[in-house]
Amino acid sequence: DPQKTAFLLRKQWTLYSVTPLYKFSSANLKEYARLLGAFIAAEKQKGFAVEVGVDLDIRVTFSSLPDLRGSDQDHAAMHVQLSSRSVSSKNSEEKLMWSGWFCCVSGDDLSENIPEDFTCLPLFLANGAESYAAIVGSWFQKTFDCRFRRLAISPLNLTWMAAMWTGCKVEKNASATELVFSVPCLPQPLDISYAIHPEDAKALWDTVQKTPGEITQEEVDLFMDCLYSHFHRHFKIHLSATKLVKVSTAIASAHCDGIIKFLQSKYLIGVLMLLTELAISQIQ
């Protein structure tokens, strides 16, 4: 349902991998919201959460997102929201300050092998101030004995994303396939943005990819080699020796620091499936 997931699009989400949650139950969401709210209030007293002014009241909401999953084996996604309201002024509106959600899309690799009391929601996405992510993360870690870790995306995985997303069918006026490379270790750092017209990039990928519905490492490598050699022909620079830090297409954009932006709801589940896989392999 595109309406429900619209809030996910065009926002920058920071990615984390999360180990399975112990004795978590979706029947207790209201209770969890209450407990997390109390935890945050206590942290504020201690002087954390410096973003918020003293007279802001924070309300915590936990909700379930049943559509965000790959199959019935996956646990429904769970959304945590922090909204603030000014304590002093009575009629002030509630403003969404921070948003985070756990999900699992086709996470059978992990969920098949875990014991009964554990819930498998290996991917966590956060939008908002880092300090809130830290507080929410530490409450979850204390309460469910899990562990959060920033999910880095390697250049290899970025090339897969570039190839896969370029191959997706998009409408006219789609945005370019853009690869951003960084060369930090020079006396003067250099950044190179290499953007290819989406139709031309797709045409190249279509000639490389042989088996429908299946992508191999060789095909991804060949696609990248083509792009590298076209670049080298013009500039005599070996892009393969630089660091690929960001990939951007009409479907989504991903940064090696573990930051993602979803741009089309049609492909949301597909991207989440890939990210779940990355989260699981970071956990294992």
Place this chain on the structure above:
Amino acid sequence: MDEIVAEYIRRTVLKIPRDEIKTMLQTWGFLSERQLQTLNFHQTKDNVSQDVAQLCEDNSVDIKQAAVLDIIYNHIYPNKRIWSVYQMNKTGEEMDFFDLTDFKKKFKRRLQSALKNVTINFREYEDNAIWIRIAWGTPYKKPNQYKTSYVVYHSQTPYVFISASVLRSTLPLLCQALVVASNYHDIREMELRSHCLNSLKDIVFKRYSQTFQTYCPRPLQERNVAPESVDLRIIQENRNEKERIQRVNREVFGDGPQPKLEFAQYKLETMFKSNPKMDVLDIKEPFRCLVKFSSPHLLESLKSLAPAGLADAPLSPLLTCIPQKARNYFKIRERKGIFPGSFVSP
């Protein structure tokens, strides 16, 4: 009106580093030395700027005087703005005698006849540079002093450096006024942009150390190099290649410091040519790409690529031609005919 001018002065002073405020106010000359003595420059910048603004307001400063302080600031810190380069053309070879008063009069007249609400200030500097500050208004609104365009014109050359404000719609009028005032025929924008005004000048005035690219490989030159290590068992395997790279790099980039640019952009519309080993795309349509290089000091960065092993030496002429061609925006199409694989830049 006074508070508006005073506020403008306060904000301008706030931009200046604290240690420079006194000197800049002295250069400005609106406040006398005695008045400057009454100010405490060791306070926070906030307080200094308030005091200066108050003192100026007490002395009935007007907007044209305030504008001079802005020019002085921008002349010392031009790199806060982004500059584009324009070249004017005239038919015929006559070198007209440049009359500054005439230029200023014609420029003002042209602008003001089209747009009544403009603030125009001129300031001349020793290197024949004329700085022009224009604050733009509309037929119904007074000039917005925070939306200014700057023009730097070296009267002995056909080049003009313009830092347009956000109001790009005023550019045609500005260009027209320049052409009329300087007795040229027309003006065109060069594909050259940077924050570093002095580097732009270096490039168009050819003030950097130029190189003459040759195709004859020169024999290795003797240089005074201390032996890398005393132990003769250690051999640098690719020492020859390293020296070749250094030599070629020097030939291509020259020995002196590079002009400072922050980016270069290439719109590629060339054919995709696959390696015969790769059995891929063989289309008759161009492979459309947009490549952007960015760096705090682009040319130095590019110069270091080959020695770092990240590029071949010599680096592509598309990159090394930037200072000679005086451009950092390019559109590259395939050259048809005799030499496949070579490029034209229109």
